[in-house]
Amino acid sequence: MANRYNDAHRLFVQGMFTKRIVTEAEANQFYNHVHTITTRTPDTEYPMFVAAINKELNELDYSLRTTQDERDGEPYLVLVNVKQDAMTEGATIFKPLEISYCRELFDAIVNADNEDFAVSTMGAINLGSKIKPLKLNQRETQEVLDQLVLDGWIGLERKGVYYLATRGLTELQGFLREQYGDIIRDCVICLDIVTMGESCAVSNCPIRMHKHCANTQFRNSTNPVCPQCSARWSRNNTFGLGLPDDDDDDEE
Template sequence: MASQYNDSHRLFVQGMLTKRIITEPEAKQLYDQVLEATSLPNNVEYELFISETNKELVELDYALRICHNEREGDPYLTLVNVKQDPMTEDATSFKPAEISYCRELFGAIINADNEEFAISATKALNLGAKITPVKFTQRESQELLNKLVQDKWIAFERKGVYYIDTRALAELQHFFREQYGEAAKECTFCLDIITMGEACTVARCPVRVHKYCADKHFRNTPEPVCPQCATRWSRDKIFGLGLPDNSYSDDESMSD
């Protein structure tokens, strides 16, 4: 049953403006809390409620978007600015020098060798020296890195590397594609930016897929093949240092 945009939708958007990114179970919990707070009947399903909210948000160049954590495939709900780089909005909490550092950081991760899509902690700290006109000390760089991790723009793997996290992949898809071109890979199945997962064994084949997408699409396929070149799909051809060590068996190695 459809409903008109009302106080429940507005309150939900206010909550998302504060949180920006939450797990889907948390989003459904927020939805229940909003309905209870506004004393409105629960006669609209969650999915329809989100759709109705998006119809209003389009006028403000915002959207509620479902994205997935690349490591586990868990769904998140994010509030994204669909018209401009969210990190350069007037209301951003980042200073100009911090934005410059973030651009250096994302560029280093996207353009990492061998499709590692990660940067070592040492290199991340040293990026501060490239910022002009005011260079960052390593302490200032570490403080900013901690902030980026806390806000889910990047994450830290115990291998000692930083990689792009769920929020950045949701909010900066357009920026990554526009800024880095072919270096920003795309999952063949879901078409989202991909920084870790499985690759076709044929060197020249561009197919890259998220592990959770491969789990879904190859679940009932005894002998999976590449969706583009039809080569047998070997699930041990992986890339991206952001993947946890236990994502694949011990005898499976990183991409060559």
């Protein structure tokens, strides 16, 4: 029967619980691989295959979600815990004190001034000494930061700042929206959370876009305007320190 849950689905799920996040290209390769090693001919295409998995995962409070990297627009597939305690669940490799540090770090990133949505490497290290009732020393703090980068929760931009990476934004989406309200902005094009990209030059206009979404939106426009207030849209009016400096190729 088409779309019947089988060993190929189960093997795909096992792989995602191990990896947690893969590019869409890798997910498609894995889709083909699990059918090869289970000697099954795919009875549904990849999107329906993932939909069948999500139907099963829903009972376990998990979901496979497709999103895009804020920095370059590359699509990813992420295994998400849809519970509100997703951060705690996803960070089970950390001790309680280290989880407290993670919360402080994410809070500092979200509440950064001027919509920077980033914290300097030194600022991130110094946060370790502010954890109560105990503190993390610099070595311990750096180990947590390195693990968060390795696991895809945060990224380290070469200008020396930490920012929320694709996995972090996707898994923490519910937590971020509930905890920070209007501080969290949505891209007007894709409707995902946006912490770096382009903004309307009018100070009280809330419109924000990912850089890659703006590339699509204004591809054929010589005089782009804001989709809400119609003010002239400057492609140079950017925000978010996680945005790469050398992204000129995006505007070809």
